[in-house]
Amino acid sequence: MRGNQGGVEKRARAPHPKAEAAPAHPLSSSELSGRLLGAHVSISGGVGRAVERAIQCGFSAAQIFLKNCRQWKAPAIHAGEATAFRRAASSSGILFFGHAGYLLNLASSSEPLGAQSLEALRDETARAESLGLPFLVVHPGAGARGEAPEAALSRLVGRLRLLFPAGSSGPSIRIALETMAGQGSQIGWRLEHLAWVLEELADPCRFGLCLDTAHLWAAGYPIATRTGYRNFTGELERLALVDRILAFHLNDSAAPFGSRRDRHAHLGRGTLGLAAFDQILRDPRWSGLPMVLETPKEDGMEDDCRNLRAILPFLSQSCPPPAGERPGKV
Numbered sequence: 001m002r003g004n005q006g007g008v009e010k011r012a013r014a015p016h017p018k019a020e021a022a023p024a025h026p027l028s029s030s031e032l033s034g035r036l037l038g039a040h041v042s043i044s045g046g047v048g049r050a051v052e053r054a055i056q057c058g059f060s061a062a063q064i065f066l067k068n069c070r071q072w073k074a075p076a077i078h079a080g081e082a083t084a085f086r087r088a089a090s091s092s093g094i095l096f097f098g099h100a101g102y103l104l105n106l107a108s109s110s111e112p113l114g115a116q117s118l119e120a121l122r123d124e125t126a127r128a129e130s131l132g133l134p135f136l137v138v139h140p141g142a143g144a145r146g147e148a149p150e151a152a153l154s155r156l157v158g159r160l161r162l163l164f165p166a167g168s169s170g171p172s173i174r175i176a177l178e179t180m181a182g183q184g185s186q187i188g189w190r191l192e193h194l195a196w197v198l199e200e201l202a203d204p205c206r207f208g209l210c211l212d213t214a215h216l217w218a219a220g221y222p223i224a225t226r227t228g229y230r231n232f233t234g235e236l237e238r239l240a241l242v243d244r245i246l247a248f249h250l251n252d253s254a255a256p257f258g259s260r261r262d263r264h265a266h267l268g269r270g271t272l273g274l275a276a277f278d279q280i281l282r283d284p285r286w287s288g289l290p291m292v293l294e295t296p297k298e299d300g301m302e303d304d305c306r307n308l309r310a311i312l313p314f315l316s317q318s319c320p321p322p323a324g325e326r327p328g329k330v
């Protein structure tokens with residue numbers, strides 16, 4: 001997530017009436033065809049409100065922040081609130097997962113910022129665990145300006161190793177590193193970056209990936225065309241990443257292909273277009289994975305329902321989800 005987050009967070013501070021209103025046209029479970037689909041939902045008013053919002057929309061999957069995503073410190077989630085969240089989430093049947101804050105830079109060339117980021121990630125993983133979330137999406141970060149990506153990638157690996165020290169039972173939650181657009185000195189916009197990080201960490205039970213469609217497109221992966229999508233998934237196979245994917249962010253892009261700019265748009269109203277979502281939804285390799293929108297919410301949660309309805313027709317031509325276990329469990 002990045003491009004549209006301003007809208008999400010403005011409401012986290014001062015909820016807009018439209019953001020609070022239940023959508024007039026929520027999704028029905030039959031429309032979702034058993035797939036794990038939804039959007040990023042606000043925790044404004046407490047994490048319990050996120051469950052209510054996701055239910056109101058008819059989602060089967062949802063992403064949440066664990067605290068204000070633009071602040072280092074935040075009040076703790078009280079044990080009672082966490083228990084209530086777990087109960088409500090479980091009885092809703094909705095798969096919730098987390099997204100870490102934006103201030104974190106685990107690849108930073110500044111030792112104090114890197115250490116602070118690791119500490120913040122420890123806090124976020126503890127929060128996510130208390131809510132029973134299976135994984136937390138984390139941005140790989142950025143290096144110093146003009147620096148080769150290898151140095152930043154090494155720092156990311158070094159700090160992530162400290163998150164789960166060898167021999168410790170540590171948190172049971174997984175970390176899903178997100179594919180980025182490649183703005184500035186960001187790392188993680190090339191699949192090779194993330195493949196190298198995962199190989200170095202050598203801990204498939206704890207580290208995986210989250211693919212963001214707008215970021216992939218802006219980073220130069222032509223997933224809108226049949227050939228481009230085939231080449232992209234071929235790259236995933238070649239780099240042994242297919243089984244490491246834990247979730248998708250479904251976003252169209254307001255920035256052009258290959259621009260390395262991160263701006264999210266409503267599905268079918270950006271430069272990416274609906275064809276990419278058709279291919280992703282019909283690809284049986286992803287049919288059991290949660291997929292969430294991070295698209296603008298000018299019209300509140302109604303926008304999320306509208307965006308998902310733009311791609312739901314593709315499900316009628318897709319393979320059914322695999323029976324059995326849900327993703328993200330360690």
Ligand SMILES: [Zn+2]
Nearest residue numbers: 001002139178
């Ligand atoms: Zn993100």
